[in-house]
Amino acid sequence: MGVSLIQDSKILIVKVGSSLVTNNGQGLDKGAIAAWAQQISALVKQGKQVVLVSSGAVAEGMQRLGWKKRPVEINELQAAAAVGQMGLVQMYEQCFAQHGLHTAQLLLTHEDLADRKRYLNARTTLRTLLDLNVIPIINENDTVVTEEIRFGDNDTLGALVANLIEADALIILTDQQGLYSADPRKHPDAVFINFETAGNPELETMAGGAGSAVGTGGMLTKILAAKRAANSGAHTVIASGREPDVLSRLSQGEAIGTHLQAGKIKIVAKKQWLADHLRLGGKLVLDDGAVNVLCKEGKSLLPIGVVEVIGQFERGDVVACVDAHGKEWARGIVNYHASEVRRIMRKPSSEIKNILGYAEEKELIHRDNLVLL
Ligand SMILES: Nc1ncnc2c1ncn2[C@@H]1O[C@H](COP(=O)(O)OP(=O)(O)O)[C@@H](O)[C@H]1O
Ligand SMILES: N[C@@H](CCC(=O)OP(=O)(O)O)C(=O)O
Numbered sequence: 001m002g003v004s005l006i007q008d009s010k011i012l013i014v015k016v017g018s019s020l021v022t023n024n025g026q027g028l029d030k031g032a033i034a035a036w037a038q039q040i041s042a043l044v045k046q047g048k049q050v051v052l053v054s055s056g057a058v059a060e061g062m063q064r065l066g067w068k069k070r071p072v073e074i075n076e077l078q079a080a081a082a083v084g085q086m087g088l089v090q091m092y093e094q095c096f097a098q099h100g101l102h103t104a105q106l107l108l109t110h111e112d113l114a115d116r117k118r119y120l121n122a123r124t125t126l127r128t129l130l131d132l133n134v135i136p137i138i139n140e141n142d143t144v145v146t147e148e149i150r151f152g153d154n155d156t157l158g159a160l161v162a163n164l165i166e167a168d169a170l171i172i173l174t175d176q177q178g179l180y181s182a183d184p185r186k187h188p189d190a191v192f193i194n195f196e197t198a199g200n201p202e203l204e205t206m207a208g209g210a211g212s213a214v215g216t217g218g219m220l221t222k223i224l225a226a227k228r229a230a231n232s233g234a235h236t237v238i239a240s241g242r243e244p245d246v247l248s249r250l251s252q253g254e255a256i257g258t259h260l261q262a263g264k265i266k267i268v269a270k271k272q273w274l275a276d277h278l279r280l281g282g283k284l285v286l287d288d289g290a291v292n293v294l295c296k297e298g299k300s301l302l303p304i305g306v307v308e309v310i311g312q313f314e315r316g317d318v319v320a321c322v323d324a325h326g327k328e329w330a331r332g333i334v335n336y337h338a339s340e341v342r343r344i345m346r347k348p349s350s351e352i353k354n355i356l357g358y359a360e361e362k363e364l365i366h367r368d369n370l371v372l373l
Helices: 030-045 057-065 074-097 110-114 116-131 154-164 201-206 218-231 246-251 269-275 288-297 338-344 349-356
Strands: 011-016 049-054 103-108 135-140 169-174 195-197 235-240 258-261 282-286 306-311 318-322 328-333 370-372
Touching: 011 030, 011 154, 030 049, 030 074, 030 246, 049 074, 049 116, 049 154, 057 074, 074 103, 074 135, 103 116, 110 116, 116 135, 116 154, 135 154, 154 169, 154 218, 169 218, 169 246, 201 218, 218 235, 218 258, 235 246, 269 328, 269 370, 282 288, 288 318, 288 328, 288 370, 306 338, 338 349
Parallel strands: 011 049, 011 169, 049 135, 103 135, 169 235, 195 258, 282 318
Antiparallel strands: 235 258, 282 306, 318 328, 328 370
16 A cells, blocks of 8 residues: 555544553553654644544543542543543643643533534634644543443544544544454454555454453444544544654655545535434434435425334434334434424325414425435
8 A cells, every 4th residue: 555645634633542641541651642742743833733632531530549440430430530631631731832832622522513503613613723723632521421422432522523624634543553354452363454445344343342441442433433534524544653753654645554545425514413413312214215215316305204203302403314124314404393293294295284283394304404324
């Protein structure tokens, strides 16, 4: 394989995992953090824009609190994250200051990105910071999220941030050289994967869980993150954060790590936001004809094609469009409340006014507010 996919990238998301940042849970690795800060600063001085997504809050909090075992209770994990996050941002601020750059802390939750207004706010703030040559340091807001609403791993968060600001590349730095045909900790003869297409389903069968006691996602979340990042046109590189000058060398065109190339088709920004919803309010079960009209003919969803409504939602919520087997084909912003949809489903749009006493729109989901998956 020839040159690095990210040689010409202008906007980069760099994600660093817990085991790297905290030296496998031993405490913040100042040498490693200083080295990434030095390379990122050089890239910024060349005119690139870089966002850092950093894990390590829980691992560093545990170290500071003297806890040897990762707690199971969510409140203890949240407490550890709150303590550790202080250490993380202090260290980043110190290291970037050496190169004359400011840093900014952004702690995000899934709800921040699911709500359209907050999503747009987060995007504007991030772009403003980048235009000011400030390095945004992002982590999940662990202290306020519960198990049900967590991103859970920062690989996903990194991809969502890549989608948010339409980055050119996502670089995931971890404790392996990249992706192997199987977990190299368990299969020493596994083969290294240099170059693949992001979203190739075969990759998912190669990836195993987290390798260290402090990492959470393992390789699968990295593969899925690459697939998600590719939706907005970002290539992904998975590489070792311990490789000397890894970021500088990648941006100079050296093909280090596993390169997962994005395809040419890019989902436009609003549809990207729809596709990025990790949890949805409700589901519309469609008949086969409606699935066909949506997926093959590119039309809007009308009430006549809906056979069942699952869950509760308001007008304006994002809902899933599934078939009779539960497979999700599309999702979009619904024009009617769940109780209204239950009354107008299976009916032609011309009857909406008679049934409800008013007709906001003839479509349940307009094509412009719908994304196919
Ligand atoms: N196919 C694979 N190739 C490489 N690493 C793999 C694979 N499957 C599982 N892994 C494991 O994934 C680990 C990296 O994920 P994780 O521990 O979550 O790190 P991070 O903290 O960087 O996110 C590796 O240490 C490795 O043991
Ligand atoms: N928000 C958590 C991140 C957990 C996480 O995703 O860890 P990793 O698998 O190391 O990227 C923390 O800072 O501890």
